[in-house]
Amino acid sequence: MDPVDTISSVDDVTIRPTTLGFTKQMVNSTTIGILVPYQAQGYRFSVEFNTQLITTYNTLSGSSSGTPSTTPGSNGVPIHVEPRNSLLIFAEAIPTGNLANALVPSSGDIYYPPTGSLTGLENVNHQIIYFQPGVYYMGSNYAPTLSTTVQWIYLAPGAFVKGSFELQGGASWLKITGFGVLSGEQYTYMPDRTNGLNHAQTDTCDSTCVRTLQFFVSSGTSPDLDLHGITLMEPPFNSFVVYANSDSDLNQFSMSVASYHQVGAWYWQTDGLEVYANSIVEDSFFHSNDDVLKLYHSDTSLSNIVIWKSENGPVFQFGWAPRNIINITVDDVDVIHNRIWWEDLKVNTCLINQAPSATDTSSDATADTTQTIQDLTFNNVRSEGMNMCFIRIWALSNLYNLNVNNMWIESWNGMPDSSQQSVFHALYNSVGGQVIIGNEVTDGQGLGLSNYQASATIVTKAANNWQDTSVGRLNFDGNLWNNWNAF
Known part of the structure; x- marks a missing residue:
């Protein structure tokens, strides 16, 4: 011993x-x-x-x-x-009153699976699947696609389910609630349905690999998801994904996320959540080894979140493709660890990131000047310990009102300054048209960095400490001088 x-x-x-x-x-x-x-x-x-x-x-x-x-x-x-070992504590309030009625099923069309080996869940035609305290396991070769009848999965405190769930569309509401655990520990990395749930034989299996939680939105429906209380651990790939036949269908999916916990994200591509339109994420914890929170949709709010960041991907991502996005607010985020370490200038990293087009990350001609991102605000983000980099933006769409207020970075890690630099590029479309960036200096419509603090120093243009070789580590394009400000 x-x-x-x-x-x-x-x-x-x-x-x-x-x-x-x-x-x-x-x-x-x-x-x-x-x-x-x-x-x-x-x-x-x-x-x-x-x-x-x-x-x-x-x-x-x-x-x-x-x-x-x-x-x-x-x-x-x-x-x-x-x-090497830490004790993670999730001290959550027990729901009472109307909240308990909304989050804990007490009556209705309920199926109670027996503890132990889980089989035949795809044949369950009840509205609610209720996992009572105990251990359940699906094994490495079983990942059920549930009946369209199933709308609610409840994991009671003390329920430990080893497996995954795919919920189908058709309902106006969906729920995954309870203070139990859903673990992907029995699956291999990137378990591919076309390969018997063995590891995928190609570099990507976005449409066929198992996610711990997966949803499909049917055309003409607008489901709302309540995701509350559960701990999702050891995802074998992306932890959570929603599919639809079209972008318009996908934009009908919204969710309310609270007291959600993701831990044990050891594999690459173990993202956190994509935050869908008209959604709220609050009071949650993420250990993630890829993009932690993907801000691809409008009218979203995120607050009171704790993050343990591993090496792959950024904390916040709103890139990879041109997008029309408006009205996103992020507030009160604590990054308690940040293990990003790359020496070369990665395009998919830092605390805040808009990655260039996934179709060709090296091209400056992949923008869409007909699309616009505006009113994206980050308030009160703290990143403890040593950090790699702050922000890298390859603007694929027009950009107005990107505001970062009260960003606090405790210290930079020991990497060379050239590895830690922040980036701000405005890209072009295929015929040479450049995206439009708002003028921050005269109009306050561009990239505004208010009270940005790194290594106990406030970074401002006036103090002349913003450069990539100074404490600010900003290496923004010279032709964007009026499109950003630090004050």
């Missing part, structure tokens, strides 16, 4: 986000008490012990990206410090 780690004071234990300020009390050399006061929106936090901390380095060797390692080598630089 491994020896038990000991602590000598409360300072040997860190609670992230560090702004929570919870009271810690020594109980003995192996036990600490934490006072978690009640609040209706709950708390999601990581308890980390100094004895478990590991520094990861980029050895600046091998490929153009460098190589991550837990040993620095002769030229290595630190990327980030993370615990």
